[in-house]
Amino acid sequence: MPAVDILNTPQRLFSRGIEEAYNQAIKMGSYWMEPLLFNSVYMMELPLVHQYIALRNAQIIAEFEPEAIVSFVPATQEITYHALQFLNQAQQIPLYSVITDLISMRHNWIMPEQAFSFLPTDQAQAYFEQQGIPPEKMQVTGLPVHPRFYQPAANLAALKQKYGLDPERFTLMLLMGANGSQSIYQYCKLIDHLGLPIQLIACCGKSTLLKAQLELYAQSSNTPIHVFGFCREIDELMQVSDLLLTKPGSVSIAESIAQNLPLLIDASNYIMWQERGNDSYIEQHQIGMAFRSRQGLKAILSHLLDQPAKYAALKANLQNFPKQNATALIAEHLLMAKSLP
DSSP states (O other), rough: OOOOOOOOTOOOTHHHHHHHHHHHHHHHTTTTGGHHHHHHGGGGGSSHHHHHHHHHHHHHHHOOOOSSESOOOOGGGGHHHHHHHTOOOOSOOOEEEEEEOOOOOOOOOOOOOOOOEEESSHHHHHHHHTTTTGGGEEEEOOOOOEEEEEEGOOHHHHHHHHHHOOTTSSEEEEETTTTTTTTHHHHHHHHHHHHEEEEEEOOOOHHHHHHHHHHHHHHOOSSSSEESSOOOOOHHHHHSSSSSOSSSOOHHHHHHHHHOOEEEEEESOOOOOOTTTHHHHHHHSSEEEEEEHHHHHHHHHHHHHHHHHHHHHHHHHHSOOOHHHHHHHHHHHHHEEEEHH
């Protein structure tokens, strides 16, 4: 089944510029750029722009002749529906939405015309209900992640050996998205200076500069720092970790929950709109902690290492946290819907 970027117009008026600006904001930790980026996205609501993209999408839909459309980008739902209307297919081709942000919702993500919505949290369901969506048109499935994240490690000792980790040391994993972030370098230096009995896994993503900086720093650091570039073994790195330090992104949080890995959320910077509330969500469920300053990060790490019972409580809460294989649930629903007359 093909995946289509509906913002990928021939001139790439929106997709590339927005994507590159977003990635640059993450890399440099310049999250304050978020309002500008969202304003760019919502240029699609301008009548002429909206009509142009909808017509382009109608061409794509006509080319692929789908039996259904599943959208993972809520901001594009209305345009996709109007494309179906151009083709007189709005009643024949059902439009499904998968909401990929845990808490923060926008009103235009919700369309009564949608066939069904798959939601990540009870809070999202409550918002949809407030907007008048009937219960039979939505389901709380959780956030879909790769099936690998639902599988426990077959041999944890062997995995730690594979990645050169000290099996006796507490392991903190740092992850800030697929493109990396300079904040990882800053946090590694800060933690190194604390002198804690800890080892670090630093995931630099696609940032070759960050990877080179950390590899150089790791040569003389007191704290063992294991540096990784972009890799697809994030599930294995989570399995060998005791704690994940990450930005409040919904996908990393969902992957960590699936892995029963306690979270340490970086809420010290401007939090992008779609990620707001995620730090409070993990704190309310006591499956992780959030820091809002560098002093806060120091205090939390020292506390967790000095008070093993606190860490054990986070781990136990995660193991008892309700989990569903959202990926399988969504696939089953779509297959069942296809089989109905």
